[in-house]
Amino acid sequence: MLRHGDEKDLEQVKKLSDHLFGDPYISTEEYLELLKIGYLFVAEEDGEIQAASLHHLITPKELSDEMAVTPEMQKDLCKERPSLHFRYHAVYEEHTRKGIGSSLLAYALQEMKEDNKYGSVFTQLWVPLNRNMKEKQPMEFLAEKLGFSKLHEQFQPWQIEKYKHSYCPVCGGWCRCNARVYYREL
Numbered sequence: 001m002l003r004h005g006d007e008k009d010l011e012q013v014k015k016l017s018d019h020l021f022g023d024p025y026i027s028t029e030e031y032l033e034l035l036k037i038g039y040l041f042v043a044e045e046d047g048e049i050q051a052a053s054l055h056h057l058i059t060p061k062e063l064s065d066e067m068a069v070t071p072e073m074q075k076d077l078c079k080e081r082p083s084l085h086f087r088y089h090a091v092y093e094e095h096t097r098k099g100i101g102s103s104l105l106a107y108a109l110q111e112m113k114e115d116n117k118y119g120s121v122f123t124q125l126w127v128p129l130n131r132n133m134k135e136k137q138p139m140e141f142l143a144e145k146l147g148f149s150k151l152h153e154q155f156q157p158w159q160i161e162k163y164k165h166s167y168c169p170v171c172g173g174w175c176r177c178n179a180r181v182y183y184r185e186l
């Protein structure tokens, strides 16, 4: 079953995001704040959350500072409406390659479009430092299938003071991954 997630789901959802993206990835307090300015979607079966997708408001300044989407680009891409940060998409390993990730993202995009509040969704898809930048990550195939387009690449965008104490499970500490920025109009 695909549905909107809420506070009651946070224990399971946090477990999933910590498992895939590093412990702790998003604290419970931060999740509670993000739920006020965004959307959580989950795929659930028999009470077990198998997948989750988090999207929340991003300000024009954050979009520019974090993802290098300049004010000029925002004019073109955001339809003069607020934008969403597609923060993550996560499916437990044992449930991947069964279409859950794509069904959940299609559902999320449809629900957010129907809400009629936001212009576009932006996301950073991470490429570990030792990977060939030409090689696409699984999520890029999925995102492109659902209408996302690549905007540009960022070289180690988290190598800034603000993220010095972040934990990246791939880098084993301060994140040195590169990123590709994708967007999709709603």
Ligand SMILES: CC(C)(COP(=O)(O)OP(=O)(O)OC[C@H]1O[C@@H](n2cnc3c(N)ncnc32)[C@H](O)[C@@H]1OP(=O)(O)O)[C@@H](O)C(=O)NCCC(=O)NCCS
Pocket: 020, 087, 088, 089, 090, 091, 092, 095, 096, 097, 098, 099, 100, 101, 102, 103, 125, 126, 137, 138, 139, 141, 142, 145
């Ligand atoms: C990426 C992820 C969300 C895919 O979820 P999923 O449920 O397996 O996706 P689906 O089964 O719906 O697959 C959709 C498409 O994605 C692509 N894809 C998914 N896994 C892939 C893989 N391991 N290698 C290459 N392409 C892949 C394929 O194009 C696939 O279509 P196909 O099965 O017709 O070939 C999941 O593997 C995951 O959670 N990974 C870890 C976390 C992560 O990297 N999240 C994304 C960034 S936040």
